[in-house]
Amino acid sequence: MKPRRLLTISALHGIALALGIAIAVPAMAQSEGKKPRPDLVLTGDAKCTRCHDETEDYPVLAIGKTKHGTRADTRTPTCTKCHGDSETHANKPADAIERPAPDRAFGKRSKTPMAERSAVCLTCHQNSATRSHWDGSTHQTSEVACSTCHQIHTGHDKVRDKRTQPTVCFTCHKEQRGQIDRPSHHPIPEGKMTCSDCHNPHGSVGPKLMNRDTINDVCYTCHMEKRGPFVHNHEPVNEDCSICHNPHGTVTPTMLKMRPPFLCHSCHTPHSSNNIPSVNGQQVTGIASVGNTTGKSATNYAMARGCLNCHTQVHGTNNPSVMNPTPQFNLR
């Protein structure tokens, strides 16, 4: 091709592109002024997503992945339903040095009172069987708001997934964080159980925010074989499982608070005089002669399963036998 013709075609390319850009930029600006910006996720969110768009560091648009972002449900709230009209935040007053915060914010540094933060959620979520006892509950009176535990602008709310829920609870409950790592524990570190399997953090009738009316009722949902009643009951079992057990985890097998004989000797007078709990190989003369020659010896109630070596039916037994030895001591 002759150079002069090449130059002409290249010039035409450049002019065409320049014209396109020249039309596009003012057209976009003009469209902002004349046509309203479309909502991205929720009805009326254009007011907010004008700035809080897909380039935002904090993923506010992720609310669209959740039930809070389902527009087909007419109950779905808008941004301003939760955060308030926030006019001065959306349109910074000319005389303001810093852009004012939204009318209602839910972050750590927010000045919105906790009760007001929760009240927003409760306008929709109050009428629920699991939240009927929120008012006056331990978390509510301790100024824990819904947003303290729940994340709304995310497709994965950690506290609603049993594999990640404990890390949220451990933000405040440090003692339990260490306990669940002990060798005798419920399968919480393994992700098979979580705090809300036993507790209702939204409030409940039961003690310690148990999700049923009593501690025992919660335990029985998985350990119903302990419910009885039995021919021979063990009264503390029927009163409260936590008299003997720490369900968060212990070093003693079966999550006992103390290992036998000390736990049992908290209530019961032990067998035999001068029977000092001892292990095989650590017994002086005299203790050995007493210690190893009876079933109630110092070795037998310190080692293996301790008192439970013989008193195997510690939760109670339904054995009605009237033949000697009768099972009233929960031996069978």
Place this chain on the structure above:
Amino acid sequence: MKTTNKTLDLVSTLVAAALLAGTGTAYAQDEDLVKLTQPESYIGAGIGGQTGNPSDRSIWGQYNGMRQDDVYLLFDFDYNKRDDATGQWTKIYGYNLGLDTREAGISFEKQGDWKLGLDFNQLVHREIYTVNSGMLGYGSTTPTIPANYPAPGAGTEFNPKTTRLSLGLNGDKWLNKALQFQFNVKSEDKQGTRSWGRGYDCASYVCLGQIGNATSTTRQRWAVLWIPEDIDSNITQVDAKLNFHTDKLFLSGGYYGSFYNNKAGNMRLTVPGSLNNPFPPNSPFFGSAPLSGAAPGGTSLQNVLQDPMALAPDNQAHQFYLTGTYAFTPTTRGNFKAAYTHATQNSSFASMGLTDGTQPTNDLGGELNTLLLQAGLTAHPIPKLTLNANILYEDRKDKTPLAVYNIEGAAPSTTWTNTPIGLTKTTGKVEASYLLPAMIKGTLGVNYQKIDRDLPAPGVEVAGLTGLRGNTEEWGIRGELRRSISETITGAVSYEYRDRDGSDWWNLCTSAACTAAGLVYGGTYPNGTMQSANNDLGAYPYMLADRKQEKIRASADWLPTENLSIQFVVQNQSDRYAPPSSAGLQKTNMTTYSVDSSLALSESWKLTAYASLGEQKVHTGQNTGYRASIKDTTTAFGLGVVGKPTGKLEIGGKVSYLDDVTKYPFTLYDGNTNAAAINQINTYGGLPNVAYREFRLNAYGKYALQKNADIRVDLIHFWAQLHDYNWTYLGVPFTYQDNTTVSIDPNQQVTFLGVTYIYKFK
């Protein structure tokens, strides 16, 4: 016109220019928007391998399904689909499908209208100990100890485990705008074996003539045996409720039914005619001393050990309840619950195979009826003031008929009946909070609890106790200062004090000293009388004893910069018991200190760290001769990091360390002058320490192969050390009378490496 390449180039440029003018950056926005706003789904498939053997992994693999094998399939998926036009969701998930701790579920939901879901869950619990035994019939209800049981350590290795399989169906439906029906049905089968035992020290009236004294060399007096409890049962729960609401009122009425069914009623052990006493080895007191042989008016130890052992009976409970809330005014709200539970246990003894001797009844006829009433009120009479009040009343009536089930002693024997377990509990709380300056909320509260417990009727055996109590009553006060709103520091300080006492003690002491002091069985006497009559001996149940409890807690959450947060928590609880004796539990104390921090180094990198120290002390004493001051110290720390070195790569890791040591030092019980006891405590001081240490490293890397596909590598290192005197000490195992031993590898470690391909889609 001929169309040349150059002409086509110009045309395409013109088209591009037109598009640019008309649509701006719309194409790029739509794709990003979909990614950010639509529910996500993924499938992850991979493989994982680990080091060691099952013994190295008994603590690590207790619940995670990765104890037995070296290689596992890793397979998870999560499908979430929403029809934006109708608001209908479809969710299907499956986790850990390559392991025996798998779970899966499917649910359909029209948001705001109805929901239906089905879920499956499998959980295997493997005991961390290994049993070595010659036992036959493991996993049955009739295990047998063969006559030629092996030497210690020469038997078969058993790892008891239980498997839970559950199936659940749940759903709800809005019948109209105010009325919703919800239901949940769950059925769980539990099967397997659990470490259990059988032991007996033959009372002379039982094995009359078989035992002369404790050093008899002709007849075995006692035996302690390990047996595997056979488990084959089902738990079914049914929950159905109707919820109704108006602007001010919310009501929920429902039914909760729970049913336990056990396929096995009893276990019967077969025991050979002679067993071993390995304490100490080659004891001069016992060799293979015979257990069998009839006794006049009595039986043999062998026969006693072979008596049937009852397993848990079937039982059921039905609860009907009504609960709700009412907004009296915009600032005053009440809640309540009323529930009635009818629980029964009427498994026939014959169906359970418990037929030895003449039964007083065909079944227990167990019946417990519980009435629960609760009412609460929250009010804000002025904006800065909040008032809370709550009262809970629980009345459990034991309607189980009394019958003679016990017989004790040689003829003429003493007979006893079953034990009633009714109780009435009243719990109340009143609290006032006021917003002070600087956004600090001050709270003062009073709480109360009274428990009335059924006392044994005449003819009820109560073993090993010196006294019982008809009721306990506890008052408490609580104060707190809390600051929740601040740009830099929030926190709270609280103090709580509780004081418990109760009715006079119901005497169970029939010793010569008690009788001489004028105490009668079943009479009621105050603390001081019981203490002096019984010479300050005998233990009393600690949950009935007088108690003073104090709790202090302080926490602070400090945000020194935008990127750094530091949290401090200190808490202490002490309980001081005052039973009518220096024996039993006397006091406990728990203290925990912890500090946590989080630092955002940049938009892409974040560090976390924590450290905690905890201490628990228990002081208890026994009139057999010792006092124990048990002390447990727990130290833990952790470090974590998450970051994105590049746009496609994400890495993370955390290390944690836990050190838990429990010490059992003894001192002599007051006034104990027994030479052997003094010698024992002076020589050994107490029991050996129990120590558990654990180190975990969890690291991962995730690389985006494509926009919708990642590859993830997980590296986990787990190290644990458990020193526990229960089963072995200085290399010498505790040995049961049939030479069964139980052991655990005290030093365990496992390294796991997994690679997973993750495909994401919408």
